Amino acid sequence: MTTQTAIAPNDQGQPTAGPGNAVEARGIVKHFGSTKALDGVDLTVRQGTVLGVLGPNGAGKTTLIRVLSTLLRPDAGTAFVGGYDVLRQPRELRRTIGLTGQYASVDELLSGSENLYLIGRLLDLSRRDAKARAAELLERFSLTEAAGRPAKTYSGGMRRRLDLAASMIGRPRVLYLDEPTTGLDPRTRNEVWDEVRRMVAEGATVLLTTQYMEEAEQLASDLTVVDRGRVIANGTVDGLKRQVGGQTLQVRPHRPADLPEMVRSLAERGIAAHTGELDDLLAVPLTGEGQLTEVISVLGGRGFGIASVDTVVPSLDEVFLAITGQSATLPQQTQDSEETAR
Incomplete structure (x- = not known):
């Protein structure tokens, strides 16, 4: 896990990772x-x-x-x-490389400082450098006060932070x-x-x-x-x-009662629109350049008062759901099923 910067052909002459x-x-x-x-x-x-x-x-x-x-x-x-x-x-x-797995894997009998110092020495850092790097990371992860305590006395969150620090000690x-x-x-x-x-x-x-x-x-x-x-x-x-859903134009009319007529007016011009999750919003999926301007032009031309206009994109949760067909709200602290298979 010490620093390596060369990207070069390997010793078997096989192709390596491309530039960049x-x-x-x-x-x-x-x-x-x-x-x-x-x-x-x-x-x-x-x-x-x-x-x-x-x-x-x-x-x-x-x-x-x-x-x-x-x-x-x-x-x-x-x-x-x-x-x-x-x-x-x-x-x-x-x-x-450095690696932090799904669960903390620190030596519970050693203190936080000793855990990091040990990793540093295994990575060929000098005693002085290993001690300094350990102190630096303990401070970054708010573990300085617990540095001298055995890791077995740490809370789950503290052990996780110590594990993350260990993966980073060799830069x-x-x-x-x-x-x-x-x-x-x-x-x-x-x-x-x-x-x-x-x-x-x-x-x-x-x-x-x-x-x-x-x-x-x-x-x-x-x-x-x-x-x-x-x-x-x-x-x-x-x-x-953009690949999943593009942008949606949200129009808030001055008079919510105008919403049904606004939908019909846009439909006459071949523009699909519907009322949003909130009753006082008109939602128009934007399918091409210039459509936003066209929507505002149609509504303004029909004399509808517009209180506000905004554009929104799908959330990443919605993207995940659309791509995988599964909910993005998944159980915490679980392992991939291949762990069980192994």
Whole structure:
């Protein structure tokens, strides 16, 4: 997990990740008995960005993280992380990455400070540097007062923060965060988000799996949606919103009683409209450029008074539901079904 910056051909002469990409995976397949957890997954993560990987429970997100961090060997496909081949150069690759799994995995007999110091020394930091880095991260994650206490006395949220700090101590170039804020309170979640942003600003790349749509919107530059072991959608947050539903024009009339006549007036011009969730709003899905102007022109020309006009896009929850056909409100603190299969 120490810093590596070179993206170069590997020692077997195989192609590595393309220029500007920290992670590239092609055709990744993984079976657990009769269960196909990954079914030909392609994934690209640009350097210095956050890729959010979304998907319902059992979609294959955790299995993908385990493959890319060399904890599982894929049955087929290729993957490169930081220029290193997942299959042929696992030792070198591990020194470029950090990993925080779904559950905290700290040594409960050691103190918070000792846990981080140990990780630092294992990463070849000097005694002085390991101690300084541990103190820095304990402060960032509001653990300084508990630094000398055994981790077994920590609350669940404190252990989670300590686990996150441990994954960051070596300043990894690529950081895997597998549902990192599940179960954390809002203040601690914001602290984690701030630290992720700080690392990205310093040049790190983050692959984030999450079931919190707000988290994906806050952190991710790009999104990949996985379901049943396959990638079913890629794009930016705004791009996926446009792909799913585009913009909706919301018009609030001065007189709510005018709404039925406004709908009929627009229908005569071939423009579909309906009353919104609130009785005093007219909703018009925008299907092309210039339609907003046309709607306002039609309504104004018919003498309808307009109190306000606004445009809205689908929420990321709605995008998730539309793409996967499943609710974005999923149980917390659960593992992908491939964990059970294993």
